[in-house]
Amino acid sequence: MDAGNNLLLYFLLLLVIRPCFCIDSLTQSQPLKDGDFLISQGEVFQLGFFSRGKSGNRYVGVWYYKLSEKTVVWVANRDHPLTNTSGVLSVDTTGQLALSYSGTPQVLIWSSDILSTGGGNYSAKILDTGNFVLFKDQYSEKNTVWQGFDHPTDTFLPYMKLQWNKRTRENKFLTSWKSPENPASGQYSFRFNVTGSVPQLYIYDGVTPVLRAGPWNGITFSGLPEYTVSPVNDVTNLFYIDNNEEVATYYIVNTPGLFTRFVLNDEGFTERLNWNPESQKWDAFWTGPDGQCDKYAHCGAFSNCNPVKLSDQGCECLPGYQDRSGGKSPTNIFGGCVRKPGALVCNNGEGFKEVPGVKVPDATKARWQSDLGIKACKEFCLKDCSCSACMTVNITSGKGCLTWYADLIDVREFSQGGQVLYLRVDSSELAKDRTKRVLLKVLLPVLVTIILIIVLISRLLLKKKKIRAKNKNRELSHGSENSDISFMERYQDALAANDTEVHCFSANTIIAATENFSISKKLGEGGFGPVYKGQLHGGQDIAVKRLSITSTQGIEEFRNEIILIAKLQHRNLVRLLGYCIQQEKMLIYEYLPNRGLDHFIFAKKSVLNWRTRFDIATGIARGMIYLHHDSRLRIIHRDLKASNVLLDASMNPKISDFGMARIFGSDQNEETTKRVVGTYGYMSPEYAMEGLFSIKSDVFSYGVLLLEIISGRKNTSSFDAENSINLIGHVWDRWLQGKPLEIVDASLGESYDVSEVSRCIHIGLLCVQESAAIRPTMSEVASMLCNERTPSSAPEQPAFINRATVNFGSVKSCSSSGIAATKTNSVTVSIVEGR
Incomplete structure (x- = not known):
């Protein structure tokens, strides 16, 4: 009887649970139902039905098969969703891909919409590239009658083309999703503009340019020197095509197993992402627009956007031009530049001034002359009085000359890369340069000689001074x-x-x-x-x-x-x-008249509004970036905390107390010490427990400090009533409850930007994650702070949040000034013997 019941139950389960459909192709006799999947031959990509958000709408899409994070890279019916799970994807008798509701009669939702090519056997196949192809008879490239890569959504994959077809005038481009939960066509697009003499890539918001990647310069797109698929040059290759048939770009991956993609998100930002198998997440190594200088025409006509320049939104006029408003703009918004009064640039001895390392100006209205070097290019420009600038650019057809006759728009300066723009200026501007060159040629040798003599004399005097000081010190210290x-x-x-x-x-x-x-x-x-x-x-x-x-x-x-x-x-x-x-x-x-940061965030809280706190946090981040990456030495501070951040008269933060800092080599990532020194509450777990420290140790300390700035409470504060051992645990609890803003300092009231504070809390939790490997670098922290978007990754569990897990072993708490020091600054220097 039991055996009979078990057999009956088995057959009932077979009726209820459909078996998984796990091949890579569809045929005219075998459709794909909701719940079934196609998996590419190498098990790289999967095609099937999926939903996003709470709407219950169903879509046919492609995503990575083996990754822990379901990442959709292509959607067939993005603008025509199914409303239930009765959808069927099939190859119909005319050779069309058709998505419809099952039943009689079938209701068509979406199709490949191609002209019939006659009789034959049609099939569809998901490839290891992520391309979904419809082919006739036997699969081959020449037998392909339709492919998903010709209809991209928001993701640019290896081997996919962004293309303008010169014969059919068809434009293949990326279009953002409407939102992270709605794959319908959004407002942003990434596409070629071919209206000028040279094609250019743009991000558009509707029809308004947001970012201009510029024309191809032989290596990459000129407006994006960092526009590479991978930080390692031999991992991927970027290609550009401009011939009688098409203008296109695509890239290939040379390293097996590397998953990389380019995405245009619903906020109009593009990202290049690599899958990190260790952290099991996508790492972004390029984002655009990155800062205000990446925004199209940010500074207006005849101006240059310099990302290092702090005033005037980074804008400055090109040589020979002046601020259109004369520096008296009523809105304090830089409105572009005009030629200086009295400038004579038409057959009056004018010439060209070099502006190096800049982005090619918008070439929509520029003229292209092939096979011209820079000398011939300048001569060509001088023949026309309306020509304002010229430049030589390498494209696929060879080196040529670009000349501009309208406003120079969207020029920006790069710290590395960029091209030389030759700007037409009058004779007086050229005379200034000639005078400088003459002075340098005549005076430089004289100045060098004088400096050498001064250095030699200074060294002799310094040596005598040191001898006198040494003798004096012997007397004083006797x-x-x-x-x-x-x-x-x-x-x-x-x-x-x-x-x-x-x-x-x-x-x-x-x-x-x-x-x-x-x-x-x-x-x-x-x-x-x-x-x-x-x-x-x-x-x-x-x-x-x-x-x-x-x-x-x-x-x-x-x-x-x-x-x-x-x-x-x-x-x-x-x-x-x-x-x-x-x-x-x-x-x-x-x-520094304003003493330590701890005095203000823990005692005189009302003095610091949110904007001042945010500026202090970003200032500290900039200082840490300098220590970790930009200084001549690579410095690990090892004791970053509120009392070691001093404030000047303008409340600008300055990091102090480098007594416990360590110098790293440029190629050194971490070090182990048996003498662990630092402050309880700010030390990272790997440093406190094992004596292992790196730049990620400082990132942990910064995360604690950021949460203290937001909350106005010390990490070592008591939260017994809430069952949290410290501030980190308190913030983590509120984060999991979906109430992170409850930790904000009550003295701020409601006078803060909710999205900005939420982002800062998110960043702080990313910094204090237990694993050093998944913590961001300080460069990434600064980028997230200044980028008005929620960080892409969710924080994992922080360190030291449970009473049971906090165990420093044998900790000797030492204070050079005893109890008095502890009472004044609540600072304890802890020395922990590392394992």
């Missing part, structure tokens, strides 16, 4: 318990060897500046000793960090701080003015 001659000799030699430019102050100078370390001059006390305000004889205000006798900052830390800060120059790093090693060790910094 009999002192805290300093000895061998220490000072060894230290001054080390500083000289590192060619530091800081000044060695005498003890008497510092004593006079601080009124003998008067209590009224005391600014505070940190882990390494008290800090005093002082004033030098010339009136310059200084801050003196006086290392206490019991300070944990030894010779190496003191040496680090001097050598590191003396070599680092950045607006978001504190400036070291000098040091003193007579009788005791002291560091002399620039004085």
Whole structure:
């Protein structure tokens, strides 16, 4: 009886559950029903029915078969969704691909819409490229009668073409989804514009240009020097075609197993993405538009957008031109430039001035002359008084000359790459350049000789000064318990060897500046000793960090701080003015009147509105990018926290306290130490537990600091009532509950940008993820902060959020100033023995 019941149950299950349809082709006799799939021969792509969001609409699409994240790359019926699961995709008797509801009669929803090519056997096949092809009789390229790659949606895949067909005038281009949950055709497109003499790629919002990738320059599209498919040049190749049949671009992948794609999203941004098998997510290594200078015609006519320039939205006039408004724009919006009054550029001795490293101006109305070098190109331009600029560009047909006769639009400057624009200017502009060249030719040799003599004399004087200072230090330190001659000799030699430019102050100078370390001059006390305000004889205000006798900052830390800060120059790093090693060790910094960030976010909260907090957070990020990537040295700070960020008179943040920083080689990623130093609450798990530190350790500390800036609470604050061990756990709980804004500092009220604060919370949680590998770099953090979009990846569980998991082993908490230091700044220097 039991056996009979089991058999009956088995047959019932067969009736209810349809078997999976897992081949790569459709035939006229075998359609594809909702719930069945086609899988490409190499198991790279899958085709089937899918839904997005809560609407329940069904679409036929293609996605990657084996990736953990379902990434749809093509949709057949994006603008004609099915409303239930009764859809059937078939190859009909006329050789058309047809999507319809099942039943009698069948209701057609979508078709391939091609002209019948006569009798024969038709089939459809999903390929390992992601292309879905309809073919006659036997599959081959010549037998293909229709293919999905000719009808792209929002994704540009390897081997797919973006194309303008010169014969049929058909344009194959990307169109964004309406939203992440709606694949219908959106408002943005990425396509060729062939109205000018040279084709150009654009992103459009409807018919309005958003970004211009420009014409092909022989290597890539001239407006995007970084427009490559992969950061490794031999992994992929980008191609461009311009012949009698078509204008097209496509790329191929040379490395098996690499998944890469180009996407135009629903907000009008394009991204190049690579699948990261370790983190199981898509990594973006290029995004556009990237900053205001990427936006089409951001600065108007005859202007150049310089992304480094902070004023006037990065805009500046090209040589020979001036601000159209005369600097008096009522809206403070840069409106472009016009030729300077009185300029004579028509048969009056005019010529050309080089503007190097720029994007090719919009070539829609430019003229193209093939096989002209730059000399012939200039001569051709000078023959026409309306020609304002020229340039040589390499395209597929060879090197040629572009000349402009209308406004120069959409010029921007690149830090690397770009081309030389030859701008037509009058004789007076040329005379300025000639004068500069003559002066350089005559004066440069003289100046070099004078500088060499000054350097030689300076070295001799410096050597004598060091000898006198060394002798004086021996006298001052004689009999002192805290300093000895061998220490000072060894230290001054080390500083000289590192060619530091800081000044060695005498003890008497510092004593006079601080009124003998008067209590009224005391600014505070940190882990390494008290800090005093002082004033030098010339009136310059200084801050003196006086290392206490019991300070944990030894010779190496003191040496680090001097050598590191003396070599680092950045607006978001504190400036070291000098040091003193007579009788005791002291560091002399620039004085910052607003003290530490911790004073404002934990005590005087109402002083900082959201805009100031956001600017402070971005300033700290810029300083950390400089330390990690842009300075001559690669620096890991190892003790980034609120009290080590000082604020100047304008509330600009400056990172300080480099006593525990480490120098990395340019090719070095991480290091292990047995002496773990830092501050509880800011140390990353891999550093606290294993002594392993890298730039990602600083990213963790930055994430904690960012959450403190938003919430106005310390990470070490008690959240016992909410069962959270610290601020990170508190934020994570609110994030999982969908209520992240509950952590925002109550003193802000409702005077903040909700989307901006939400994005900052998201970024903070990405920074404090337990795995260092999936934390963003500081460059990526800065990009996310300044990019008005939600970060693409969701944060994973942070470190140190559960009481059961927080175990630092044997931790020795040391403070050079004892209880007083802890009460003043709530700072503890922790030393953990790494495993």
